[in-house]
Amino acid sequence: MVHHKECSLLDEHIASNQRKVSLTCVVNGVEICDTIDPTMTLLHFLRDRLKLFGTKESCGEGECGACTVIMNGKAVTSCIILAIEADGAEILTVEGLAKDGRISILQEEFISEDALQCGFCTPGFLMSTRALLDRNPDPSEEEIKEALAGNLCRCTGYLPILKAVKQAAERERKELKK
Amino acid sequence: MDHSNYQSDYKHVGQPYSRKDAQKKVTGQAQYAFDLELPGMLYGKWLLSPHARAKILSIDTSAAKALPGVKAVITGEETDILVGLYMQDKLAMAKGETRYQGEVVAAVAAVDLQTAEKAISLIKVDYEPLKPVLDVDEALDGDILVHEDINELKHVEGVFFPQKDSNIASLNKANRGDVDKALQEADIVVESEFSLPAVAHAPMETHVTIVQADPYSNRIVVWSSAQSPFALRQMLAHSFKISESDIEVNIPFVGGAFGGKAGIHLEPLATLLSKAANGAPVKLIPTREEEFNQLPTRAGMRGHIITGAKKDGKITAVKVVYDWDSGAYADYGVNVGKTAVYSGIGPYDIENAAVVSKTIYTNKVFSTAYRGFGHLETHWTIERQMDIISQRLGIDPLDLRMKNLLEPGSRTISGELISESSGSVKDCLAAVVKEIGWTGRKTEEERRKEWATGKVRGKGFAVLQKAPAMPANTSTSVIMQMTGDGRVKMMIGAIDYGQGANTTMAQIAAQELDLPIDRVEVVENLSTQTNPYDWNTVASKYTFMGGNAVIRASRDMLRQMKDIAAQVLHSTADHLAHGGGYIYHIHNPERRIAYEQLALGYQYPDGSGIGGPLISHGVYMADGLTNLDHETGQGKPALVWTFGAHAVDLEVDVETGSITILKVASAFDIGQVINEKLIYGQICGGVLQGLGSAILEGYKFSPDNRLLNPSFTDNKIPTMKDMPIEVVPIYIENPQKNGPYGARGVAEHPMISVPSAVGNAVYDALGINFHVLPLSPEAIVLGILSGKESILCTDVNCLPGCY
Numbered sequence: 012m013v014h015h016k017e018c019s020l021l022d023e024h025i026a027s028n029q030r031k032v033s034l035t036c037v038v039n040g041v042e043i044c045d046t047i048d049p050t051m052t053l054l055h056f057l058r059d060r061l062k063l064f065g066t067k068e069s070c071g072e073g074e075c076g077a078c079t080v081i082m083n084g085k086a087v088t089s090c091i092i093l094a095i096e097a098d099g100a101e102i103l104t105v106e107g108l109a110k111d112g113r114i115s116i117l118q119e120e121f122i123s124e125d126a127l128q129c130g131f132c133t134p135g136f137l138m139s140t141r142a143l144l145d146r147n148p149d150p151s152e153e154e155i156k157e158a159l160a161g162n163l164c165r166c167t168g169y170l171p172i173l174k175a176v177k178q179a180a181e182r183e184r185k186e187l188k189k
Numbered sequence: 190m191d192h193s194n195y196q197s198d199y200k201h202v203g204q205p206y207s208r209k210d211a212q213k214k215v216t217g218q219a220q221y222a223f224d225l226e227l228p229g230m231l232y233g234k235w236l237l238s239p240h241a242r243a244k245i246l247s248i249d250t251s252a253a254k255a256l257p258g259v260k261a262v263i264t265g266e267e268t269d270i271l272v273g274l275y276m277q278d279k280l281a282m283a284k285g286e287t288r289y290q291g292e293v294v295a296a297v298a299a300v301d302l303q304t305a306e307k308a309i310s311l312i313k314v315d316y317e318p319l320k321p322v323l324d325v326d327e328a329l330d331g332d333i334l335v336h337e338d339i340n341e342l343k344h345v346e347g348v349f350f351p352q353k354d355s356n357i358a359s360l361n362k363a364n365r366g367d368v369d370k371a372l373q374e375a376d377i378v379v380e381s382e383f384s385l386p387a388v389a390h391a392p393m394e395t396h397v398t399i400v401q402a403d404p405y406s407n408r409i410v411v412w413s414s415a416q417s418p419f420a421l422r423q424m425l426a427h428s429f430k431i432s433e434s435d436i437e438v439n440i441p442f443v444g445g446a447f448g449g450k451a452g453i454h455l456e457p458l459a460t461l462l463s464k465a466a467n468g469a470p471v472k473l474i475p476t477r478e479e480e481f482n483q484l485p486t487r488a489g490m491r492g493h494i495i496t497g498a499k500k501d502g503k504i505t506a507v508k509v510v511y512d513w514d515s516g517a518y519a520d521y522g523v524n525v526g527k528t529a530v531y532s533g534i535g536p537y538d539i540e541n542a543a544v545v546s547k548t549i550y551t552n553k554v555f556s557t558a559y560r561g562f563g564h565l566e567t568h569w570t571i572e573r574q575m576d577i578i579s580q581r582l583g584i585d586p587l588d589l590r591m592k593n594l595l596e597p598g599s600r601t602i603s604g605e606l607i608s609e610s611s612g613s614v615k616d617c618l619a620a621v622v623k624e625i626g627w628t629g630r631k632t633e634e635e636r637r638k639e640w641a642t643g644k645v646r647g648k649g650f651a652v653l654q655k656a657p658a659m660p661a662n663t664s665t666s667v668i669m670q671m672t673g674d675g676r677v678k679m680m681i682g683a684i685d686y687g688q689g690a691n692t693t694m695a696q697i698a699a700q701e702l703d704l705p706i707d708r709v710e711v712v713e714n715l716s717t718q719t720n721p722y723d724w725n726t727v728a729s730k731y732t733f734m735g736g737n738a739v740i741r742a743s744r745d746m747l748r749q750m751k752d753i754a755a756q757v758l759h760s761t762a763d764h765l766a767h768g769g770g771y772i773y774h775i776h777n778p779e780r781r782i783a784y785e786q787l788a789l790g791y792q793y794p795d796g797s798g799i800g801g802p803l804i805s806h807g808v809y810m811a812d813g814l815t816n817l818d819h820e821t822g823q824g825k826p827a828l829v830w831t832f833g834a835h836a837v838d839l840e841v842d843v844e845t846g847s848i849t850i851l852k853v854a855s856a857f858d859i860g861q862v863i864n865e866k867l868i869y870g871q872i873c874g875g876v877l878q879g880l881g882s883a884i885l886e887g888y889k890f891s892p893d894n895r896l897l898n899p900s901f902t903d904n905k906i907p908t909m910k911d912m913p914i915e916v917v918p919i920y921i922e923n924p925q926k927n928g929p930y931g932a933r934g935v936a937e938h939p940m941i942s943v944p945s946a947v948g949n950a951v952y953d954a955l956g957i958n959f960h961v962l963p964l965s966p967e968a969i970v971l972g973i974l975s976g977k978e979s980i981l982c983t984d985v986n987c988l989p990g991c992y
């Protein structure tokens with residue numbers, strides 16, 4: 012006896028309202044092909060489809076920087092970018108910072124300078140910093156502040172982050188010379 | 190900051206170790222409640238009242254229920270679940286009437302978030318808007334009652350005192366000496382009023398929660414971004430009238446809390462949804478906007494203060510009334526109000542004092558605990574007033590404070606005796622004024638000269654005190670286990686939500702057991718099923734209480750190891766010592782046994798064993814505290830005071846009104862540094878949060894009490910561009926006899942009195958006394974324009990810089 016008709020997750024209203032689009036991109040060096048809802052944000056694509064939970068959401072409106080990832084070399088707030096905008100793009104997330112089983116210099120400096128407390132904003136800060144240092148390996152203090160002013164942290168008071176970024180920049184420059 | 194500057198006498202206590210969870214946090218591995226997904230999980234969404242006060246005439250949920258993918262729709266009509274910490278004044282969902290814009294009216298659970306949001310948009314509510322109680326003045330008039338049933342509200346009796354037929358959720362007071370007589374006999378009497386708005390905690394992870402409520406039993410399982418798992422369990426049990434042991438609370442990594450995640454928040458709503466959805470786990474993720482206008486805030490406050498002093502600067506009387514705009518529900522607000530009594534005159538020895546503190550209901554988003562628990566607010570009153578008294582008396586504000594501060598032999602307003610072991614606020618103040626090079630206030634002439642440059646420097650300072658605000662019988666506990674490889678794992682009932690306390694606890698255990706720090710670990714991801722009890726992770730109490738419990742657990746473990754080792758080594762326990770991972774004989778260190786040989790029980794060469802797996806525990810209960818007498822406020826509320834002081838050097842742009850913080854020197858008498866790197870983090874972070882309250886943050890309401898700025902764009906918190914150029918931490922180490930290695934807590938204190946020091950420095954710069962926070966550019970410019978003829982041409986249309 013049927014008491015109650017219930018449609019499944021893939022029911023008609025979802026299917027009829029949502030045209031799917033295909034998306035191809037490279038995430039942390041891996042080529043991804045997927046078919047997605049065109050209204051899906053890049054953030055939700057990374058978290059819900061690729062299960063890369065390192066990228067966080069804190070405001071959902073591009074105001075806090077917690078969801079920052081690097082797209083084609085630029086730091087972007089993935090909560091206000093549609094996933095389809097990343098078609099053909101190269102994306103780097105916090106999960107892609109460590110290489111060959113070793114964490115990066117930038118991550119090491121965040122640890123040693125205690126540039127994090129609760130850690131929820133940390134992936135965003137790391138990605139904004141990564142994008143900065145990739146385009147400007149020797150940023151001034153003002154340039155660092157400018158690049159990171161879009162990332163909010165309620166715990167650290169930012170001074171330890173500033174120090175970590177400066178030290179990471181210096182160490183990376185030394186590495187490059189080698 | 191060079192963390193190697195601090196020198197410790199101990200091997201582990203005092204070492205600037207990096208926090209143990211840091212690597213997980215920089216690699217994206219740390220899992221927060223926000224990241225959890227469970228099989229069969231549904232997503233919840235809810236409808237908020239758009240009115241500050243309204244009658245709910247009808248709710249039509251039929252279209253939402255009919256939407257495919259929707260598994261449950263609930264409204265307040267169907268439930269009577271009461272929530273409330275100290276006052277049972279709040280329903281899990283509004284019923285019949287809404288009391289603030291942002292109160293939950295209906296909720297749904299659906300297969301995904303989009304479907305849940307769509308369902309919410311289909312719910313139709315018919316309201317009859319009512320005239321709201323806008324502010325504390327209207328509330329005190331009492332024409333409209335936010336809670337018409339205030340006379341019947343259940344509450345913790347003898348601690349909180351709701352006033353009959355009023356909007357006062359609790360009135361607490363303290364009296365010492367004869368204030369009125371002393372005011373009459375004073376050489377000068379200064380009366381002032383100070384106020385500050387509600388502000389947001391703004392944790393980066395919102396109050397995410399998942400609940401699975403078993404439809405066939407009382408069992409409820411919670412995963413939550415919460416800071417007090419055991420208090421949450423207790424209150425959830427109370428709300429649903431089930432046993433605490435029916436409830437399991439799991440806390441993964443927590444993305445910031447600051448007091449806003451103490452107590453109970455969305456868990457009852459998630460429980461109702463899970464029950465309605467036949468036991469499926471339901472995840473609630475508040476948006477940032479909901480975090481601002483639905484979840485609780487720090488209360489707004491108005492402090493009215495009358496101080497009497499003698500010409501020589503001795504303060505003889507103080508009378509303060511604190512009115513807390515606590516919003517629609519009492520939550521922790523009544524306890525903030527209570528704390529404002531026994532800590533309400535600051536760290537001063539004043540013979541005649543009277544404090545009245547009223548936690549007041551209004552039709553606004555309600556308030557709760559926030560880092561400092563009322564002390565930033567009360568010190569905004571006390572420490573600005575001290576500066577004004579020093580101006581009136583013509584005494585340097587440093588000398589005025591030194592003459593009146595608590596010292597050994599003084600008594601606090603609640604009658605507590607201050608001893609050598611209590612720490613020294615004078616040492617803190619002396620250290621910070623030295624650090625900023627204080628030589629006295631600017632003269633009017635000096636101000637005028639600097640004014641011409643468009644920027645005026647100012648220096649100011651303020652002292653502070655805080656003790657944990659907690660019940661007199663607060664306790665905590667630790668279970669310690671040794672693994673077969675001689676390492677130690679501890680389970681604690683408190684949460685490390687970023688303050689780094691788990692690393693601190695590991696250092697204390699490493700010190701006690703003489704083990705390398707990487708062999709000691711506090712188990713992450715707390716569960717009330719396995720971890721032992723702790724009251725609440727709040728109040729800067731973790732280091733003090735948890736540290737003492739860890740010391741006891743460590744000593745219990747050493748005793749157990751020595752008991753077994755004594756048999757094996759044919760000796761007695763009192764002839765044995767420990768070190769380097771061994772129990773050894775004090776006269777012959779080569780007679781020894783490694784910890785790992787004892788960890789699971791010692792095995793003799795013939796295969797037989799003695800002892801067994803090493804498990805120890807440690808508990809710590811606050812000792813000697815009492816409730817306060819309602820009439821006099823006398824009693825023993827404070828387990829441990831931490832005193833401190835800030836000094837600020839700043840620059841005011843007289844054209845734009847913007848303040849640049851050049852330097853903040855902050856000193857705290859913490860007794861013993863346990864981890865300098867982590868304390869520095871607390872100081873930098875707390876100082877910047879304090880600066881947020883000082884110059885930036887605050888809720889703004891429309892004339893009908895709707896929150897106008899529920900976003901980071903309009904309700905700004907400091908960014909990297911707002912941080913001070915320099916923060917100088919100063920650690921004063923007068924040991925606390927009953928503290929772990931002499932230590933005191935310091936998590937909240939860096940935030941307290943920062944606005945006061947800024948306000949005092951702004952006076953030094955401009956010669957204008959500001960009474961209302963925040964000191965935004967707008968407020969500063971308006972202050973200049975309406976303020977002093979000696980600084981600005983009296984023609985307000987004249988361009989700045991014209992004299």
